[in-house]
Amino acid sequence: MSEFGLIEHIARLFADADHQGWEAIGDDCTVLPIGGDEALAITTDMLVEGVHFLRDATSARELGRKALAVNLSDVAAMGLPAVATLLSVALPKDAGEEWAKEFIAGYHSLSKEQGIALVGGDTTASEDKIVINVVAIGRGPLSNVKRRSAARVGDAIYVGGRLGASAIGLKDILSQKYDTPYAEQHRLPVAQCAEGAWMGARKEVHAMMDLSDGLASDLCHILRASQCAAEIIVGQIPAVDGDVESAVCGGEDYKLLFTVESDMVEDFEHDFEAQFGYRPYRIGRIIESVQPEIIWLNKGERITPQWRGFTHF
Amino acid sequence: MSEFGLIEHIARLFADADHQGWEAIGDDCTVLPIGGDEALAITTDMLVEGVHFLRDATSARELGRKALAVNLSDVAAMGLPAVATLLSVALPKDAGEEWAKEFIAGYHSLSKEQGIALVGGDTTASEDKIVINVVAIGRGPLSNVKRRSAARVGDAIYVGGRLGASAIGLKDILSQKYDTPYAEQHRLPVAQCAEGAWMGARKEVHAMMDLSDGLASDLCHILRASQCAAEIIVGQIPAVDGDVESAVCGGEDYKLLFTVESDMVEDFEHDFEAQFGYRPYRIGRIIESVQPEIIWLNKGERITPQWRGFTHF
Numbered sequence A, B: 001m002s003e004f005g006l007i008e009h010i011a012r013l014f015a016d017a018d019h020q021g022w023e024a025i026g027d028d029c030t031v032l033p034i035g036g037d038e039a040l041a042i043t044t045d046m047l048v049e050g051v052h053f054l055r056d057a058t059s060a061r062e063l064g065r066k067a068l069a070v071n072l073s074d075v076a077a078m079g080l081p082a083v084a085t086l087l088s089v090a091l092p093k094d095a096g097e098e099w100a101k102e103f104i105a106g107y108h109s110l111s112k113e114q115g116i117a118l119v120g121g122d123t124t125a126s127e128d129k130i131v132i133n134v135v136a137i138g139r140g141p142l143s144n145v146k147r148r149s150a151a152r153v154g155d156a157i158y159v160g161g162r163l164g165a166s167a168i169g170l171k172d173i174l175s176q177k178y179d180t181p182y183a184e185q186h187r188l189p190v191a192q193c194a195e196g197a198w199m200g201a202r203k204e205v206h207a208m209m210d211l212s213d214g215l216a217s218d219l220c221h222i223l224r225a226s227q228c229a230a231e232i233i234v235g236q237i238p239a240v241d242g243d244v245e246s247a248v249c250g251g252e253d254y255k256l257l258f259t260v261e262s263d264m265v266e267d268f269e270h271d272f273e274a275q276f277g278y279r280p281y282r283i284g285r286i287i288e289s290v291q292p293e294i295i296w297l298n299k300g301e302r303i304t305p306q307w308r309g310f311t312h313f
Helices: A003-013 A060-076 A097-114 A165-174 A181-187 A193-200 A215-226 A244-249 A262-276 B003-013 B060-076 B097-114 B165-174 B181-187 B193-200 B215-226 B244-249 B262-276
Strands: A030-033 A038-048 A082-091 A117-125 A131-141 A156-159 A205-210 A229-233 A256-260 A281-287 A294-298 A301-303 B030-033 B038-048 B082-091 B117-125 B131-141 B156-159 B205-210 B229-233 B256-260 B281-287 B294-298 B301-303
Touching: A003 B097, A003 B117, A030 B082, A030 B117, A038 A060, A038 B082, A038 B131, A060 A082, A060 A097, A060 A131, A060 A181, A060 A193, A060 A205, A082 A097, A082 B030, A082 B038, A082 B131, A097 A117, A097 B003, A117 B003, A117 B030, A131 A193, A131 B038, A131 B082, A131 B131, A165 A181, A165 A244, A193 A205, A193 A256, A193 A262, A205 A215, A215 A229, A215 A244, A215 A256, A215 A294, A256 A262, A262 A281, B038 B060, B060 B082, B060 B097, B060 B131, B060 B181, B060 B193, B060 B205, B082 B097, B097 B117, B131 B193, B165 B181, B165 B244, B193 B205, B193 B256, B193 B262, B205 B215, B215 B229, B215 B244, B215 B256, B215 B294, B256 B262, B262 B281
Parallel strands: A038 B117, A082 A117, A117 B038, A229 A294, B082 B117, B229 B294
Antiparallel strands: A030 A038, A038 A131, A082 A131, A156 A256, A156 A281, A205 A256, A229 A281, A294 A301, B030 B038, B038 B131, B082 B131, B156 B256, B156 B281, B205 B256, B229 B281, B294 B301
16 A cells, blocks of 8 residues: 555545544645634644665754754745644654754754744653654734635746755665765755745635655645646656756655746735845646646647656555 | 653753743643643553564554544543544555555554544654554643643542453463463553543542552653642552552553542542443542652551562663
């Protein structure tokens, strides 16, 4: 059973349950309206040694920041500011006090920078592998919440930054080159927290999510949820080093992927740049289709590359 | 660094952070007031194969129920009903589709019995060990929330059920006796969800928590938080098979431990029995002390056994 197969099995099983006011599974976070125009958004992510990180290649302090950053990215993708987290850590005997303190120091440094409270967690032993689970909670106006299902035909499609650095960095790390700039971007991804919360308040921003498994895979989530297709102009993908395959198929870039009302793109880009000092990258548009597919255009011609996103199973 | 040493280190590091409205770490759940007299209570627990369970000794379906039950117990300990959970699962290749479906079937069956929604999660791979992380969320009146710090001098101390079955069952399992009644209680602990939520509304119930690490360890959390001591009458501890050491030191019983205003105990016990068909066990009382210690009394005499609770490190 693939990762997505298991998720779908779970979703079907629980489909008839009373959702107790929570929105059903399918976005980067689950959303709970808590009265007035206020909502909480909650996400959780598990990092397993040997699958998501190698102890030799990532310092404990870097991992502390990364474990938090990837969850903050999910909250940012909902258009809300993160306010609190819960942290579970399972530690084998050979990752002792020093490792734990360094990990927590990294986690704390990013929490402090972002003004985020640590409000709970669990610490336990593990036989041999380190396992981290983070829960991040956002809080803000319910009307600011951005969903994968909100893309509309005609919307411009954007990514919030250059893509592929993390995948290239992972290749560097796997060939023992730990000190390249890309290896550092893989070990220390930066979540677009401020951008996400700012876009929450922008009505012209329709669908949003974060890129964790690669554009080729993640964009399909928006297309399926919004029942549409996308045209992507390959030459406009902001691929690091011109490596389009890494940009499209590589995981863990943690840039935001979002769609914007087509007749608002000029104002949007202007205001975004005024706020953050750079422009997001417009890479295509949402088109009408019964098939939720990505149409890749190269110099105006459709191409059919075998680009697949990253999955853990 | 011990388990509690690490938790204290984390708490100190984050002590000066803005708690964003959340109550600080120290109870079974963290509590967020969300307006009016309403609050959320959130808890998280990680279960690691080889540390918390053995795949040979616990079926996937049982583990699905247990992983949920231990978190529901933490919510019950706050005096609130659980409403939703998030589930993260890391699966090695040798725990495939069949294992995953059985696990989810168990998790779903208890969710359905308790009317609890599954609102999010994460599925990922693991190299060799299964790891489960559950987040449980309770919701109810803020004024019903029970805290470890609320015990008062003179309070009667109660436990919600018989103790030690899980520890005896674990010994059975470790000596390959899987089918004993105690082994089943270890594999399928029952959280006192209804009792916890009912006691939330009872003003005479002061402090409450659940027994996960054993009375000798867990009661000290209430004593430290409430700045008092306890006298426990050893002969009144409801020890399964008369095995007081397992009852006091054994983990994973998941019965509630709570204190009740002394002049309300008759009414309380009567109403509790009318509601649930059994009486909770009164085992001692809270006394004034600068030292948060447990005074064990055997036939009126103080005894000083070397009873320690269970820790994972």
